[in-house]
Amino acid sequence: MKIVKTIAEVRQQVKEWKSQGLTVGLVPTMGYLHEGHASLIDASHRDNDRTVVSDFVNPMQFGPTEDLESYPRDLEHDAKLVEAHGGDLIFNPEPSEMYHEGFSSFVDMTVLTQELCGLSRPVHFRGVCTVVSKLFNIVQPDRAYFGKKDAQQLAVIRHMVDDLNMDLEIIGCPIVRESDGLAKSSRNTYLNEAERKAALILSKSIRLGQDMVKKGEKDCSKIIEAMKSLITSEPLARIDYVKIVDCATMQQIPALDRPALCAIAVFIGKTRLIDNFFTEDV
Ligand code: PAF
Secondary structure (H helix, E strand, O other): OEEEOOHHHHHHHHHHHHHOOOOEEEEEEOOOOOHHHHHHHHHHHHHOOEEEEEEOOOHHHOOOOOOOOOOOOOHHHHHHHHHHOOOOEEEOOOHHHHOOOOOOOOOOOOOOOOOHHHHHOOOHHHHHHHHHHHHHHHHOOOEEEEEOOOHHHHHHHHHHHHHOOOOOEEEEEOOOEOOOOOEOOHHHHHOOHHHHHHOHHHHHHHHHHHHHHHOOOOEHHHHHHHHHHHHHOOOOEEEEEEEEEEOOOOOEOOEOOOOEEEEEEEEEOOEEEEEEEEHHHO
16 A cells, blocks of 8 residues: 655556556545545445545635644554555645645536535535545546535535536445444544533434434424424534435425435534435435
8 A cells, every 4th residue: 555645646556557457446535534434445445446545634625714724634544544444545645736836726516515514614615626626637536435424515526527527436425423323524533522422412313303204204394393402402512504405406495205315514512513314215
């Protein structure tokens, strides 16, 4: 397993693999890898001959008051995890390698980014689409792997690939949870002991929503109100949003009459966590 810092080194390696007829999977990450990322690497290792993991905290997708500086980083730990799960190459560029002086081209998207996290994080998806496009151009993978925890991100990337005729397959992988239900996230490391306990309110509210759907509830406002009132019962929690949207357009819907995504974002102390479920999976 190799770690490289430059675009030229990635290109050289991928060119060599492709000349041997090998397929390449890409797992884009911001590092501080956990079992959620491991499941993406496993999936890529299963589907492709070679797997590239990008490990880059992308400054462009953080707003001015967000956690860019404090975002956890540990390349040594990441390298062990990638190797253990069959990854072949880590691409760990400096920001200056990805964004040279005078950088001024962006990939932006309307509609899908105007709900959910796009509302609370106005520059986020422009940063994600731009860096993911760059990674696709650099690695030229046959397939790329993204977690369903960032459900809106997955929908945005699928849409971008379709809109811009990018020649690769996007694979969405299931949410990986801690044994008590908390969805795995690099940001879970920000939580102190009391906050870690309080954070369980996210997965509890997801289960409540799933139960209501299972029992046949179709009225989105009833499901949302029940989930909100459960989350509000936790004093350390502050709701950013609890919404039910059309899977394809990410626009809010009043009734469960089509495939839908129920997505939540909740602050536990200063840490913003997300979770979700797809009604089709219930
Ligand atoms: O999901 C993430 O970790 C990031 O948004 C991604 C896709 C690696 C782009 O920086």
